[in-house]
Amino acid sequence: AQSVTQLGSHVSVSEGALVLLRCNYSSSVPPYLFWYVQYPNQGLQLLLKYTSAATLVKGINGFEAEFKKSETSFHLTKPSAHMSDAAEYFCAVSLTGFQKLVFGTGTRLLVSP
Amino acid sequence: NAGVTQTPKFRVLKTGQSMTLLCAQDMNHEYMYWYRQDPGMGLRLIHYSVGEGTTAKGEVPDGYNVSRLKKQNFLLGLESAAPSQTSVYFCASSRLLNQPQHFGDGTRLSIL
Numbered sequence A: 001a002q003s004v005t006q007l008g009s010h011v012s013v014s015e016g017a018l019v020l021l022r023c024n025y026s027s028s029v030p031p032y033l034f035w036y037v038q039y040p041n042q043g044l045q046l047l048l049k050y051t052s053a054a055t056l057v058k059g060i061n062g063f064e065a066e067f068k069k070s071e072t073s074f075h076l077t078k079p080s081a082h083m084s085d086a087a088e089y090f091c092a093v094s095l096t097g098f099q100k101l102v103f104g105t106g107t108r109l110l111v112s113p
Numbered sequence B: 001n002a003g004v005t006q007t008p009k010f011r012v013l014k015t016g017q018s019m020t021l022l023c024a025q026d027m028n029h030e031y032m033y034w035y036r037q038d039p040g041m042g043l044r045l046i047h048y049s050v051g052e053g054t055t056a057k058g059e060v061p062d063g064y065n066v067s068r069l070k071k072q073n074f075l076l077g078l079e080s081a082a083p084s085q086t087s088v089y090f091c092a093s094s095r096l097l098n099q100p101q102h103f104g105d106g107t108r109l110s111i112l
Helices: none
Strands: A003-005 A010-014 A019-021 A024-026 A032-038 A044-050 A056-058 A064-068 A073-078 A087-094 A107-112 B004-007 B010-013 B019-025 B031-038 B042-049 B064-067 B073-078 B087-094 B107-111
Touching (some): A003 A087, A019 A107, A024 A073, A044 A056, B004 B087
Parallel strands (some): A010 A107, B010 B107
Antiparallel strands (some): A019 A073, A087 A107, B019 B073, B031 B087, B064 B073
């Protein structure tokens, strides 16, 4: 069964510091991969998606993620954190065109001044 | 463009009461989903639908029923609410099964 693991339920950074949120999936087949963000009291919004066109995917709000097949990873990064980035981030994976998305358990990003 | 709209936004129920959560989407999506979100557990799929008139069980279907009589609407029912069903419920829709899902803002349900 496909699964997705997000390492770290909470990540704390200072404003201006690098943001790195980790996501690993279990599959021998390149999957469809997604990152979502959830702000307080809101639903999930799509940040970016990987669909095999390019290994480095750029999303909204300055975020990007790199697909590394050898590491089965799809980590989310942002060079410089902003206070408004404080939110919960979810990684999601689908192995084929006929499988639903499976969501990770989420990582809460805390940004301090 | 409203996207995915959930009603109500908040509700408090007593144990044993029943209620229906409504989800409406205006994007003509075939696929619709109901999730519950609990602290530390991420999103868990309750039921989903692959088209009008169809429904299927997800990861945690017990205690819930769903219906998709119209393509744009997906209803989630609790026949006899239990405190364990206290959660935030999200509806989502997508054009294809593995494509990005569009989420509503959630329904916060408390069962006393």
